[in-house]
Amino acid sequence: MIKLKDIAEKCGVSIASVSKALHGGSDINPKTAEHIREVASEMGYVPNASARLLKTNRSYNIGVLFVDETSSGLEHEYFSTILNAIKVESESLGYDITFISHRLRNSQLTFYEHAKYRNVDGVIIASVDFKDPEVVKLVESDIPTVTIDYEFNGKSSVVSDNIQGERDIVDYLVKQGHRKIAFIKGDDTSVTQLRVSSFYKSCAEHGITVNEKYVKQGRYHMPKVSGSITRELLELDDKPTVIIYPDDYSLLGGITEIERNGLRIPDDISIVGYDGIKLSRLLRPIVTSFVQDSEEIGRQSARKLIEIIENPKTSLAERIVVKGYLQEGKTVKSI
Amino acid sequence: MIKLKDIAEKCGVSIASVSKALHGGSDINPKTAEHIREVASEMGYVPNASARLLKTNRSYNIGVLFVDETSSGLEHEYFSTILNAIKVESESLGYDITFISHRLRNSQLTFYEHAKYRNVDGVIIASVDFKDPEVVKLVESDIPTVTIDYEFNGKSSVVSDNIQGERDIVDYLVKQGHRKIAFIKGDDTSVTQLRVSSFYKSCAEHGITVNEKYVKQGRYHMPKVSGSITRELLELDDKPTVIIYPDDYSLLGGITEIERNGLRIPDDISIVGYDGIKLSRLLRPIVTSFVQDSEEIGRQSARKLIEIIENPKTSLAERIVVKGYLQEGKTVKSI
């Protein structure tokens, strides 16, 4: 591993001069600097991030906290798209990404400890249990954080507009003549709570009293769960005319169940998803869904975090709302 | 940030003793050690990976090189599953993960330089252009590497059994009475070449002369491309009875096109995918596909890399083949 000292010796100058030359410092003869840079490049010099960090306390590395119980957060298209956008945006701004987790060697580290251990300059947090004391501790620590789809008081966050999303769906359904609207809730998170409230509120605004039999507790990303709930709904005497699913992926389980009952979409029953993942546009009929701009969410969160890192004094806590839009699709019948 | 020195002062011992105590060293009084550990824990001590690295030259950090032209490698379920498995396995073995890329700050780094800069102990390489000189340089460097789905001479790799996969598909199709088999190739990579050769060889073994009109150049993960090629195939006078797609996801485009033509699957035409992603089991009919054990691929690659890192002398280059199996599904008709 070639280091500053090697270059210094070869050039017959001091280590400090090499450091200055490589950083384009002002107090060095431009010609010497140029020469040093040439030699460095010839010798294939690569700086050592850890040594630099030790002096500067900046790692140019951002942590990504991205866990869920099933350890498969990455397999949700919504999250993998966010992650990819974070990666691309961070890299273009000169930062690397490291996953933050619990384990390390034999010892268990908390998220905060892990972030400290790796000296990350900041952390983006998504797809976790935001009530977890460890997460809370991390957010309230000295490490800059940006949370996705959850807001901590006085901290920056990037959130998808869930209230608007659910409202747009209900408005659209009512416009298509639906009033018997079933709603399958996802896991009990703050996002879900927003959507549920928005669902009730929007229905109320249209003068619809929600039939409690139509509101079911489901799971995100679990087609099977959506399938069995769909069956329950189809067995009701007074069937709903449309079912809103927690997300597009879990909606697949609904489709299967509906078709198994010999019903057609949307002629016999309408369905609506959430997320607007690519898959929703590949199915036929195209799924009616609220499209979340997950790429923008990832991009914004990386950008905001780096802004906080680089301007700790002047940047202020911000709640960035990323808009989505209703993809009309063909799974809702006008009645 | 609390450090060894702080603990040393509080305990009235030297820094060296603290270090020893924390590492369970032998040449220290067990009682002193115990006390030191207690104080350290009380004070919330977290070691500094960078400082440690500087001394030991071990980062317990592995690089993941995971790029493709569209910067969306993560959005392929096959790769996101591999990545997730790498993450989980590495973490359980005490390693963190950092993405390796080109850019850093203003400067462009090569993959090798980036890996050096971050001091990763090794790199797992997947989903890249393996002919890229930069990739070649990285693999041939002093940094331990494991490649996925590509083999470099004398280096370790984890590969899915593409030859067996394509053979299993052809064997199955022939058993179901098919002889007019269309084959849509993915992008021209070594994996594709293996599958193509295996396709021809397997057909030959069954005495089938492949109709060149049935072999088309497609793209991985591009439903639209598969769709338009499907149209071409359906327009042939002598239509194939079955179409093999590059992967399950791109097959969706084929389904759409087939249905648009008023044909039914598998009654009018049979289709086969590749990968066996979860989606293939959620569609109805369930897609006939060759299931690649992507989780095992990720797990094995992490395990192998860490083995090389920890036993540089004794561990030898190995080509690990991960088996898959044919998921029969319902998209192939017996004729």
Add this chain to the structure above:
DNA sequence: CTGAAAGCGCTAACAT
């Protein structure tokens, strides 16, 4: 058993 000291590669304040 315990501690002093050297130094990993780098930066930056301070001479010269």
Add this chain to the structure above:
DNA sequence: ATGTTAGCGCTTTCAG
């Protein structure tokens, strides 16, 4: 314009 120096936090010989 260039060099000297003092660490950043840690591990690890080597003395005591």
